[in-house]
Amino acid sequence: MPDENWRLTEKEKEDIVAWVKEKWKNFACPYSGDTSWNIGEILVQTTQFTGGSLRIGGPIFPMFILTCDGCGHTVFVNAIQAGILPKPKPESDGGTKKREIRASKKSKEENGNGAN
Numbered sequence: 196m197p198d199e200n201w202r203l204t205e206k207e208k209e210d211i212v213a214w215v216k217e218k219w220k221n222f223a224c225p226y227s228g229d230t231s232w233n234i235g236e237i238l239v240q241t242t243q244f245t246g247g248s249l250r251i252g253g254p255i256f257p258m259f260i261l262t263c264d265g266c267g268h269t270v271f272v273n274a275i276q277a278g279i280l281p282k283p284k285p286e287s288d289g290g291t292k293k294r295e296i297r298a299s300k301k302s303k304e305e306n307g308n309g310a311n
């Protein structure tokens with residue numbers, strides 16, 4: 196996890212460099228062609244679109260940032276998917292929680308149809 200000021204730790208930056216070396220085969224910028232990128236000092240997050248209003252809570256997607264040295268083009272990569280942050284526990288993941296609700300409804304139906 197980022198440090199107490201929500202800045203990436205040196206280990207996380209090293210993990211991002213390792214991810215780039217493994218996953219990003221042609222890292223020339225699609226706009227300027229530059230091959231020099233900077234890792235952002237912080238993570239950013241996207242939230243669910245709610246018609247323009249700010250929603251508190253709900254699923255978020257933490258991203259690390261890579262910015263092209265030549266033109267500023269910025270790439271966002273899901274930090275959980277890339278293994279920089281740990282996967283959230285199911286109860287804090289809105290998508291998973293919905294699946295759990297469906298599963299519990301089904302198990303109630305199964306219980307209701309049973310011979311109990």
Ligand SMILES: [Zn+2]
Nearest residue numbers: 224227263266
């Ligand atoms: Zn560029």
